[in-house]
Amino acid sequence: MSLLSFTYGIFKVLGYDLATFVTFLIDSIVFLLVASVAVAGTIYFFRKYMARVQLRIGPNRVGKFGTLQLIADAFKLFGKESILPRLRDDLPYKVAPVLVFIGLLVAFSILPYGSLYYIGDIFISNSGVGIILLFAVLAIMPIGELLAGISSHNKYSLIGALRAVAKDISFEVPMMLSVLAIVVMASARTTNSLNISSVVTSELLPYGILEPLGLFVFFISMIARASYTPFDMGESESELVSGYSTEYTGMRFGLFYLGMFGTILLGSFIVSLFYLGGYNGPYSSDIGLIYLLIKAVIVVVISFTVWLAMPRIRIDKFVNFGWKYLLPISVINLVLAGFLTIYLGW
Amino acid sequence: MEVQEPKRRIPLVGTVEGVLTVFKHVLMKPVTVQYPEEKEYVPERFRFRIFLNLDDCVGCTLCEQVCPNKSIKMETVKRNNPRNKRMIYPDVNFGTCTVCRNCQEICPTDAIYLTHVFETSRTKNSFLYSPEELAMPEEEVKK
Numbered sequence: 001m002s003l004l005s006f007t008y009g010i011f012k013v014l015g016y017d018l019a020t021f022v023t024f025l026i027d028s029i030v031f032l033l034v035a036s037v038a039v040a041g042t043i044y045f046f047r048k049y050m051a052r053v054q055l056r057i058g059p060n061r062v063g064k065f066g067t068l069q070l071i072a073d074a075f076k077l078f079g080k081e082s083i084l085p086r087l088r089d090d091l092p093y094k095v096a097p098v099l100v101f102i103g104l105l106v107a108f109s110i111l112p113y114g115s116l117y118y119i120g121d122i123f124i125s126n127s128g129v130g131i132i133l134l135f136a137v138l139a140i141m142p143i144g145e146l147l148a149g150i151s152s153h154n155k156y157s158l159i160g161a162l163r164a165v166a167k168d169i170s171f172e173v174p175m176m177l178s179v180l181a182i183v184v185m186a187s188a189r190t191t192n193s194l195n196i197s198s199v200v201t202s203e204l205l206p207y208g209i210l211e212p213l214g215l216f217v218f219f220i221s222m223i224a225r226a227s228y229t230p231f232d233m234g235e236s237e238s239e240l241v242s243g244y245s246t247e248y249t250g251m252r253f254g255l256f257y258l259g260m261f262g263t264i265l266l267g268s269f270i271v272s273l274f275y276l277g278g279y280n281g282p283y284s285s286d287i288g289l290i291y292l293l294i295k296a297v298i299v300v301v302i303s304f305t306v307w308l309a310m311p312r313i314r315i316d317k318f319v320n321f322g323w324k325y326l327l328p329i330s331v332i333n334l335v336l337a338g339f340l341t342i343y344l345g346w
Numbered sequence: 347m348e349v350q351e352p353k354r355r356i357p358l359v360g361t362v363e364g365v366l367t368v369f370k371h372v373l374m375k376p377v378t379v380q381y382p383e384e385k386e387y388v389p390e391r392f393r394f395r396i397f398l399n400l401d402d403c404v405g406c407t408l409c410e411q412v413c414p415n416k417s418i419k420m421e422t423v424k425r426n427n428p429r430n431k432r433m434i435y436p437d438v439n440f441g442t443c444t445v446c447r448n449c450q451e452i453c454p455t456d457a458i459y460l461t462h463v464f465e466t467s468r469t470k471n472s473f474l475y476s477p478e479e480l481a482m483p484e485e486e487v488k489k
Binding site: 051055056306 | 367377
């Protein structure tokens with residue numbers, strides 16, 4: 001039983017082809033809505049959390065406890081005039097924010113979310129190469145940032161985009177190596193070691209316990225992927241006005257903003273799926289979604305605390321950090337994973 | 347004196363300490379006071395709003411002379427007061443008043459004095475209180 005078969009059961013009367021089509025269509029739309037609402041909830045949570053860290057109260061005027069503040073902000077962004085720079089490169093300029101946001105939403109639809117009582121397993125695509133697909137989709141978002149920076153015809157945007165690309169290059173290799181370590185360990189227990197749900201289901205212990213180095217590298221990579229404060233060289237609002245999103249206004253800027261917070265949420269889901277045991281938990285396997293959400297929220301809180309606690313590091317220091325520290329650590333982690341798999345059979 | 351290298355520490359320890367320090371602040375109470383709904387605490391001996399007793403004022407102009415930045419000017423008010431033959435009373439510009447209490451100290455009849463009221467928020471150009479307004483409580487002046 002899964003979400004797909006649950007929906008298929010409702011539309012069975014339409015015949016096989018049409019019912020499959022409608023099932024995927026409706027599930028995708030539901031997923032997009034849920035993902036968008038979850039991202040908005042993340043932004044609200046961040047604003048409340050940041051306020052409490054800074055001994056403020058945060059949004060509390062629109063709706064009860066300010067819960068409708070994000071809807072008000074979205075309407076404000078929709079209502080704003082979209083100011084276009086005269087010397088822009090038109091098509092990339094308009095495509096870039098959409099590319100960032102679509103990459104995020106597609107990445108959300110690749111993950112498995114565990115199961116809930118009557119609905120069953122919640123996923124849209126249960127691809128046999130889900131891990132590769134996930135990181136391929138995640139690699140779309142930097143392209144959107146690069147396009148935005150170059151097509152804006154603005155030196156701040158250009159420098160921001162170049163910094164973002166330098167940052168991406170320096171953390172993506174260690175990130176993929178630490179994921180490879182997981183695939184290595186999972187391949188000993190399952191034949192389907194590139195499928196995310198079989199990787200999560202077949203684990204003996206959470207991989208974060210077996211590979212703490214991998215967790216460290218991957219968490220830092222996810223911070224850098226979402227590009228918030230310790231590693232927000234692409235944006236660095238105190239030096240480059242707003243980096244690659246300098247020339248964007250209205251909802252186009254809003255898409256970049258949503259993309260950033262969505263990546264935090266997505267990164268938390270990925271970290272908790274790969275390293276913290278995902279939807280596995282004690283007592284009952286019917287509430288996997290709740291276990292996953294609890295773990296993801298904890299990771300989100302840690303991410304926000306890191307965001308609020310740290311200053312931005314310099315771009316050359318981050319590139320050094322990526323190549324001189326993260327890469328060797330992830331290689332050591334890979335060797336250790338192979339050792340654990342072959343000799344100890346974990 | 348030679349500049350010394352900072353002491354080397356284990357990497358990431360300081361980072362984790364900083365993160366924990368930030369996290370501790372979540373558990374503290376916010377310091378924001380939501381002003382119109384809840385009032386800021388005002389100490390008991392706090393004094394701001396100047397009050398004038400028109401019957402006691404003898405128009406001696408001492409308060410005008412002692413005011414350090416000339417917030418007090420004398421003004422003519424047609425009023426039947428046998429002790430104030432010149433019919434001049436002080437007005438106060440709260441935009442420049444520094445709450446030094448010199449006027450209260452020097453007043454020979456204790457006609458002018460400062461009160462505990464602190465909500466005298468005004469729009470621009472309406473900081474000047476005429477003698478009649480000084481004699482009224484703050485709620486009536488607002489009307």
